[in-house]
Amino acid sequence: MGVVVALLCVPLLGSRYLVDLTTEILIYALFALSLNVLIGYAGNVSFGHAAYFAIGGYSCAILLTTYQWPLWLSFPAAVGLSAGAALIIGYFCVRLTDIYFAMLTLAFSMLVWSAAFKWRTMTGGDDGFVGVNVPALLEDRVAFYYFAVGVVSLSTALLWRICHSAFGRTLVAVRENSLRAGFVGIDVRRIRLAAFVVAGFFAGIAGALFAMYNRGMYTESAFWTESAQVLIMTLLGGMYSFFGPALGAAVLYLLEVSINQYTEYWPAILGTLLVLIVLFLPHGLAGLAQKTRRARKV
Amino acid sequence: MLQISDLSKSFDGFTAVRNVSLALDQGERHAIIGPNGAGKTTFFNLITGHLRPDSGTVDFKGKSLTGRAPHQIVKQGLARSFQHINVYPRMSVVQNVQVALIARQGQTFNMFIAAAGLHHQEAGDLLTLVGLADAEHAVAADLSYGKQKQLELAIALAAAPQLLLLDEPTAGMAPAETMEMLRLIGQIVAARGLTLLFTEHDMDVVFSLAQRISVLHHGEIIATGPPQEIRQDAEVQRVYLGKAADAQD
Numbered sequence: 001m002g003v004v005v006a007l008l009c010v011p012l013l014g015s016r017y018l019v020d021l022t023t024e025i026l027i028y029a030l031f032a033l034s035l036n037v038l039i040g041y042a043g044n045v046s047f048g049h050a051a052y053f054a055i056g057g058y059s060c061a062i063l064l065t066t067y068q069w070p071l072w073l074s075f076p077a078a079v080g081l082s083a084g085a086a087l088i089i090g091y092f093c094v095r096l097t098d099i100y101f102a103m104l105t106l107a108f109s110m111l112v113w114s115a116a117f118k119w120r121t122m123t124g125g126d127d128g129f130v131g132v133n134v135p136a137l138l139e140d141r142v143a144f145y146y147f148a149v150g151v152v153s154l155s156t157a158l159l160w161r162i163c164h165s166a167f168g169r170t171l172v173a174v175r176e177n178s179l180r181a182g183f184v185g186i187d188v189r190r191i192r193l194a195a196f197v198v199a200g201f202f203a204g205i206a207g208a209l210f211a212m213y214n215r216g217m218y219t220e221s222a223f224w225t226e227s228a229q230v231l232i233m234t235l236l237g238g239m240y241s242f243f244g245p246a247l248g249a250a251v252l253y254l255l256e257v258s259i260n261q262y263t264e265y266w267p268a269i270l271g272t273l274l275v276l277i278v279l280f281l282p283h284g285l286a287g288l289a290q291k292t293r294r295a296r297k298v
Numbered sequence: 299m300l301q302i303s304d305l306s307k308s309f310d311g312f313t314a315v316r317n318v319s320l321a322l323d324q325g326e327r328h329a330i331i332g333p334n335g336a337g338k339t340t341f342f343n344l345i346t347g348h349l350r351p352d353s354g355t356v357d358f359k360g361k362s363l364t365g366r367a368p369h370q371i372v373k374q375g376l377a378r379s380f381q382h383i384n385v386y387p388r389m390s391v392v393q394n395v396q397v398a399l400i401a402r403q404g405q406t407f408n409m410f411i412a413a414a415g416l417h418h419q420e421a422g423d424l425l426t427l428v429g430l431a432d433a434e435h436a437v438a439a440d441l442s443y444g445k446q447k448q449l450e451l452a453i454a455l456a457a458a459p460q461l462l463l464l465d466e467p468t469a470g471m472a473p474a475e476t477m478e479m480l481r482l483i484g485q486i487v488a489a490r491g492l493t494l495l496f497t498e499h500d501m502d503v504v505f506s507l508a509q510r511i512s513v514l515h516h517g518e519i520i521a522t523g524p525p526q527e528i529r530q531d532a533e534v535q536r537v538y539l540g541k542a543a544d545a546q547d
Contacts, residue, residue, distance in 0.1 A: 161412075166405040169413035173397040176386035183346065183384075184457055185372035185401035194407060 032233040032245035034202030040239035042195040043175030048109025052200035054222035056082040056207030065133040086200020113222035128218035238284025305354035332514035338497040377459035387439035398456035444475035464496040
């Protein structure tokens, strides 16, 4: 709650740059939180989560601009398409586990990427889809910022509810011991599919916001590097904490923005960071915070 | 209640279970004994859907279970425990049981009912029943081996089975723990009117708990009968009890 109030106050500081930066962080935070349904809760590492972000983004852009649909139709339709794609792709992916699952999600995401790349008449190909027709009411950066805060807060609240529901508890059980879960009556495959669709749904929301914020969509958003980045955000923040991935998104994004001012070798730094997380912070920043708090109590 | 006919299963030419037939009456306590590698666990895996039989059928209360998935079989009223500890290691003890209750109530896809406190009363009752009342909030992996076995039993009971399958419920337990576990199982099975099918190494456990015993040897049932009869069966003596007696000396 305090975070939401603080977010609402950001535009009062009068910095346009700060408003834009916070909008982008909010979008990536939601993207990372959505991926964590799969990684942290269901225990399935996806290497292709950018696919649903991109489908949400492109769909929203195309429906708003090419088809001139109103926002209240385009936005839900775009999210519906993401979730629908996740249902179809997930149907195949949840038949596999571990590295095979990860590879298949990667393969499907590259399929989505090549569709965005090749279907030039619809997506603009490698020139990108530019000039998204954002409703007049949201053209102002601050107005859009408030819209993003509203959508992301609502989505996060919904995700929190889902992760702490009977379904969320079932997901954790499947992650911890899928064999045992089957023998208490859990349909493991369908539960994992449901998690896949939930993750795709919220990634779609983040993608649709991104397309509107950027007034465009580019093939990079569907590329595997985008999937890797959101994966690193999630790991950096901590996959065993609900809000960890949002924290990871903020930290990583701020790092990228500030480091890009000094060097063009951001990917090298990103790689080093990943090594350090895996070696020293397996539970991410959220895990570190918990450990420090516990140490202080003792 | 449970009717198994001509069940067979081979792995790469090795026949683990061969033409096994077995009928269980309601309320019966039936033990499957046999030397290591006799096919006891494979037999259990065939009944509970973990493995698909090559041939033969499993019927429970007149319904066919053959070829169905474990999660479907549990819903028919048939729950099992495992020989090796098989709990959710990083979840709390009460959550271990809660998940089974969520599954039984068909709430696994319910995204809006809060998990906190859900079925807490019933989970607590089950934990009290198996003697884990004071360990509710412990992390499952931190429990002693014997206590994890008790938790294993609570998880199986949470499915509200009519037929309980226990795969070596006292394996690896200290003698005192074994006695306690036996008392628990006997008490719960009687109180709930359960039918019990179990495998066991320890002959004392078998003879104190079972009303009927089947002896599995090289994947085949070579004898079935009440404990007294089994004890005196020459073939059984030769392949199994004799060896067990040797081992104890």
